[in-house]
Amino acid sequence: MSHFVKCPFCSSEVHYLLIQSHVNACLDLNEAAPSDQPPAKLRRLMAPPAGIPRDESHLQEAPPAGMHQHPQRLCSLVPASSSGQRTFRDNLSGGGLNGMEWVGTTTVTKEAEASIAPVSSSRQRGDESSSNKLVSVGTRLCDVAVCRRFLQRNAQCDSRTLLLECRQRLTWNVPTTNIGGKAGTYHREMCAVATQQLLATSKDTAKGVHDARDASGSTTPAMYDHVPLLDSVRHEVENLLDNKWEFNYCLLNRYRDGRDFVGPHSDHEDNIVKGSPIVTVSLGCTRDFVLESRDDIQAVTKEKLTLMMRDGDLLVMPTGCQQVYKHGVPARRNLLGERISLTFRVVKALM
Ligand SMILES: O=C(O)CCC(=O)C(=O)O
Ligand SMILES: [Fe+2]
Structure with a gap:
């Protein structure tokens, strides 16, 4: 019995659980429009081979459009007695998120999974119909907020052009680490961009690139002006959050x-300025973004949430999120x- 299926675009053999992300990558490479994708065929490919129980835990997505219309049903998934720790919701809603729509919370308990099943089975790739506002999704510990296809809908930005401009106009490097005398490298490239004002008011701009304390290889952030499209996306992000924050660093x-x-x-x-969120916009290939409860917090159960971040999707991690996830x-x-x-x-400041 094989777990591998053939990609309809490049014919490579891919594990059935990875076929959707793989097809996204293929479409990216071929510059095909999302509508070129054969959803029915893809769904068939994604079905587990006969006899293999399906585990979708790592393919979970943000709630699709319409889910927010049933808040009672979703909220009722969380027993009132277990919500004592959830103090972070207020940070988001109080933060004046424009058009914020709460969908309640989901938990990873078996009962909750069973009640969500009818909704999740109708989820489809593309999310063409989902809200262009923020939709919250989370566990008992903390909600994060997602806006699917933010770039296409709100910033009206060609994400491919933005990706290419970021790649070409910025200087990327792979940071190195030295943990306990052992040298290592990151498994990704990084760089940073800052506002002119932040650069002007920081004493040591060269240290601004990483928020990881053990990383070196920093370079001075570029100025936002250097990638005008990125600067305009920044303004759209600020707009989405009611211009409460100025995202002076990316x-x-x-x-x-x-x-x-x-x-x-x-x-x-x-x-990070107290109370401010961290907002991520994804460009290019779809990747899983996994949130899981920290080992050092006293969670009732281990909470885990996997979001598929697609091209143009936006995710808000509110203040408090880093303390629990x-x-x-x-x-x-x-x-x-x-x-x-x-x-x-x-x-x-950069430091
Ligand atoms: O690529 C992402 O979405 C996550 C990046 C991240 O965790 C970070 O920059 O701290
Ligand atoms: Fe991070």
């Missing part, structure tokens, strides 16, 4: 293909396409 990650990854971590927030982009060795993530932050 840390960019480039995953050259599915072998590049970032392991589970929480961002250091020493340098680790997040990461795991390697997916069969993926061929590249992804760039733009992580917009509000920082105090």
Whole structure:
């Protein structure tokens, strides 16, 4: 019995659980429009081979359009007694998120999975019909917010052009690490962009690239003006959040293909302005973004949420998120396409 199926575009043999992401990468490479994709055929390919129970846990997505119309049903999935720890919702809604729509929370309990099943089975790739506003999704610990196809809908930005401009106009490097005397390298390329004002007011601009304390290889961030399209996307992101924050710093990650990854971590927030969110916009190849509860918090159960971040999708990690979740982009060795993530932050100074 084989777990591998043939990609309709490049004919390579791919594990059935990875075929959707793989096809996305193929479409990217061939510059095909999403409508060229044969959804029925793809769905057939994604079905588990006979006799293999399906585990969709790592293919879970944000709630599709319409889900927010049933808040009671979703909210009722979380027993009132278990919501004591959920203090982060207020940070988001109080933060004035424009058009925020709560869909309640989901949990990873078996009962919850069973109740969600009828909704999730109707999920489809593309999300053409989903909201162009933020939709919240989360676990008992913390909600994050997602806006599918933000770039296409709100910034009216050609994501391919933005990806190419970021790749070509910025200087990328692979940071090195030295943990306990052991040298290593990151498995992705990074660079950063900052506002003129942030650069002007920071004493040591060369240290601004990484928020990981153990990384070296930093370079001075480029100025936003250097990539005007990125600057206009920044303004659209600010707009989405009611211009409450000025995202004066953007840390960019480039995953050259599915072998590049970032392991589970929480961002250091020493340098982040208190209360501000971290907003990520994805360009290029679809990758899984995994949120899981930190080992050092007292969770009732281990919470885990996997979101597929597609080209143009936006994700908001509100303040408080880093305290309860680790997040990461795991390697997916069969993926061929590249992804760039733009992580917009509000920082105090470069340091
Ligand atoms: O690429 C992503 O979506 C995540 C990047 C990330 O975790 C980071 O920049 O801290
Ligand atoms: Fe991060």
